[in-house]
Amino acid sequence: MQSDLSHEVINTFRINLMKKFVCLYEGTATHGNPTLLNEIYTELYITESESGEISNEHEVRQIETQSRRAATEDTQIKCRDIFRPLPGQDKPIRTVLTKGVAGIGKTVSVQKFILDWAEGKENQDVQLIFPLPFRELNLMKDKTLSLSDLLEVFFPETKEMEISSEKYKMLFIFDGLDECRLPLHFKRNETLRYANKKKPVDVLLTNLIVGNLLPSALIWITSRPAAADLVPSKCVHRVTEVRGFNDPQKEEYFRKRISDQSLAKRIISHLKSSRSLFIMCHIPVFCWISAAVLEKMLSRAESGEIPKTLTQMYTHFLILQTNIKHEKDYEKKVTDEDMILKLGKVAFQQLVKGNLIFYEEDLRECGIDETEASVYSGLCTQIFREEFGWYQGKVFCFVHLSIQEHLAALSVHLSCINHNRNAFEAITEQSLWSKIKDWFQLNSSEHFSLSDLHKKAVDEALQSKNGHLDLFLRFLLGLSVESHQVLLQGLMKQTKISSESNEETIEYIKMKIRTINSTEKFINLFHCLNEVGDHSLVEEIQQYVKSGTINKAKLSSSQWSAVVFVLLTLENKLDEFDLNKFVGGNNNAENMKVFQKLLPVIKEARSVQ
Template sequence: QGVYTELYITEGDGGDVNQEHEVKLIEAASRKRKTEEKPIKCNDIFKPLPEQKRPVRTVLTKGVAGIGKTVSVQKFILDWAEGKVNQDILFIFPLPFRELNLMKEKKLSLVNLLQSFFPETQDLQPRHYRSYKIMFIFDGLDELDVLLTNLIKGNLLPSALLWITSRPAAANQIPTECFDQVTEVRGFSDPQKQEYFSKRIRDQDLANKVFTHIRSSRSLYIMCHIPVFCWITATVLERMLSEAESGEIPKTLTQMFTHFLIFQIKHKSQKYSGKSDIDVQQTRTSILALGKLAFQQLEKGNLIFYEEDLKESGIDIKEVSVYSGVCTQIFREEHELHLGKVFSFVHLSVQEFLAALYAFICFIDRSVLNQQTTKNQNTELSELFSRSSMTEFLSSAIKKALQIESGHLDLFLRFLLERISDSNEEIVKYIKEKIEDSSPEKSINLFHCLNELNDHSLVQEVQKYLRRGGDRRLQKARLSPAQWSALVFVLVNSEEELEEFNLSKYDPSEESLCNIGRKTCENLESVLNLENSSLKELDLSNNDLQDSGVELLSAGLKSSQCKLQILRSVFL
């Protein structure tokens, strides 16, 4: 019995390109304003909402990699095929984009394209497609072509239903006004996370123990919005928390992925050779090859690889089964009907983990780097290897990640930093300096990096300001920019319940505390709407709220999620 991700109707979507890293999108998802969204069942996406006056013909569903878009499509088709729902639709034609890409040079008509993918449609004539109620599903949009444009605009088969799924960045190729309904796959809600582990792990005592451990780490808990990560976590913790395994239980992303890689290698060794011992040399060769592929493709943002990509990374195509066989749940080889062989990592985060592992190994062992270097390896990331010391190497990686507005290397950086043992103090100091002059979004990731390095000094420093009561000297404390960033991190990521946040404790001359504007009130409203928020008292009495801010806060207070009991402000 499965646990399915939820779809949300997203209203007021301006179609702006969101270039944030996909994990950052997941972290932001739990803070989105619920007032602009309505949950909808997958099978109901073509049913008009009460306020909609015209039928729904075109639907766009967005969502990051691994969040459940394709599973939603598969569930829709399965329920239809079993006669449960949507029986007014006679034909459903699912067309994956990555296969369509191989066909685009052939410039086929729609009928010829369908006959190519579905040979059983050979007897259907164009008039049949106009006579019957049919539906096209284009799964995994990456680029728009003329045929799809004509379908969306209704120039071609205006009565046909059209469902397109896409990652957020690619979805913005099409203005949202072209769709009757825009939805987003949000991943597992907090209750669904617990439901997943309860169903995935048969021993309920062990399942509860696993979930309790996940709740103790905010980073792990947030990542479990992604079904793929729930599966990785369950794979690791089910063994680690059982009597059969011993050792330190992973608490960070890096530790979790490291244990997952070790588990997959052991599993492969036991399955194919019947031995518990690992062939170290073969495993090292395979991991380096996969790491190099992950590293080289990271800047390109590629999730799907072809044979030429493998060749560029130095992987012998004749021996590719060795690589995909090392850990089938990390790197997989697929045989698509029209696309031929394609290769992929199970998720973008796995690719970034292996890229970071590869970068670290190459830097500490220059002989490996010399063996792995190819004439095509002249990317910006490869320049990191020219640094003379570990401190310079990591400092350059931090600089590179901060320069990229999209956060493209943020998770790569988190994975990379936990591997250091020497230069730790220097890097921690460097990160704290960077927090001083970084944007709030960037500083949050730098705090995650400090967490990976097991350094909590800044967070602990800010927490003393948040304690209720205490020394009067703290009542008008001036926080540095880094401490304000730490304050945001504590409020967003702390598992401790915070019942009161009184801004009057802090120096009102701080720019961030005076004349709260619309943007700040939008953020406050989103906090009030948090599903797991425990904020019960908020004091804004030292701030001059503007009219728009009052309206936004009022909307937040009306939310069913809001648990606030006391709000003090000059407008009351």
């Protein structure tokens, strides 16, 4: 009788998980027709990684770096095989940590793994899978429960099961370690060995991960790279990395996503014509944004320029979202400017704190109520799990970190243009938290120019240790270009931005390129020049490279920086790098200087002549 019962309960459990994970909600699809995951799922490029080391560069830069690596250098692992040892690896794998930048497909990989299991296709040796996202566990951080109680909150069917007896082979999936707001005191927390003992949720999690609690259970944790070290490396048996789409997978995504194949072809060729946009397509969420914008713009005679820069793509996407808002029946008259400024304020607050998710109190602090937030659900995805036992908390987030960065930049830009507020002045004069709150209330009587704001933003981004303001800076500068003034005219009180302002900004960036040594920093500044439409330095260098005369030219330090930028970002894979093209004559001291300037390129090349 008991085994029949548990068989029936496990079946119900599988069916419920299948219902939950059969659809993929991309952005606004929660309100319309969700996509069946198996129809759109494109295999992601997942590799076995060396370690859980932390990267101190912006995630978009990590993507650009990875896009140059030859695929042969990595050991690829299929999502379904992450607990299977590779040939020659004999130790069983209990705990896997999967790293990947925001929006690269970690959660979708988890969803596909669970769906394949629930449909009886893969990993059938596992009897129970418990997906426990950190963004929802955060809502339980003040609770004291046993592990059995906690599982019952998320999965009421477990009430009938004997979880503590370890008679089932179980897998716990903790998605989004970077979103965790629990302390996770691995060293300080007491040891716990019984699943029916009541303890704070933090203690339950650390003991599960370490293996004191249910030592035979499998554990899968996903995280953005910056938070990967929150779990001690000795507890992790395998580290994998989701690299997103490789080039053929990018094209496959658009062909699956867009039913009109000739339109899909035009979208792919437009994206390929801009190297920086095509590199960003490694990130599935960026493919979704591009598909949404370009499908609309290329399928009918849209007026206006087809987006060629990152800022243009995101601004068009924002306009698309506000148009969706206008189509909805919404009584409370909220202007686009009011809403975008409020959401931008949340975006910036959370960006400075390093958060991708936030809760109702975070929104209330910025004067946004739930009803308003749900109207903007295309920008602000709301996860509302009604089948949540006795817990019904709401979690909010922007669809992707880059959308958060774009909105933060837009609100800073509009605060300056419309209200003469210099956001950065306000945030350097006080402590971090009081400064953010005062930010948008400051209405300085003293006038300052947009270029003052830009210079301040450049300085702040250069001082950031982990590059967390790099993309924000690209967007902020891109928003000042003339084509954006037309796009944003409904939001801007003053539509004409002086070209002098932009010239001043461009000169300031070039001066910074001459004086900084960090490759990461000056490459981001070249991307910024690209966003404001200044290609002079890069074009000059491309002429030298094409004509083969670069080894005879006397280049300034900013020109050498441009050489590195061109080789690292505009050229294709660096399989072989011929140093002789760049060094000339027998002056060893001079040649050594050139060698040092080109070191970032030499490091990336597979072989050097």
